[in-house]
Amino acid sequence: MKEYKVVNWKMGFSGNNQKLEDTLNQYAREGWVLKHIAENSVRIILERDKNR
Structure with a gap:
C-alpha cells in the first residue's frame, strides 16, 4: 500500500532552489519519492510505501 504527502x-524567495533541494533530500532520507511537481506550482506530491 502507498501513502502520499x-x-x-x-x-x-531568494535562495529558494537550495531550500527546495534540501527539503526534497530530507524527505528522500525518510523514504519519500517525488511523484509530481508542476512548473509554477506550489504543490509537490511525494509517495512512499506505507508498510516499509
Whole structure:
C-alpha cells in the first residue's frame, strides 16, 4: 500500500532552489519519492510505501 504527502511550497524567495533541494533530500532520507511537481506550482506530491 502507498501513502502520499502533499507539500505546499512558496516560489520566488531568494535562495529558494537550495531550500527546495534540501527539503526534497530530507524527505528522500525518510523514504519519500517525488511523484509530481508542476512548473509554477506550489504543490509537490511525494509517495512512499506505507508498510516499509
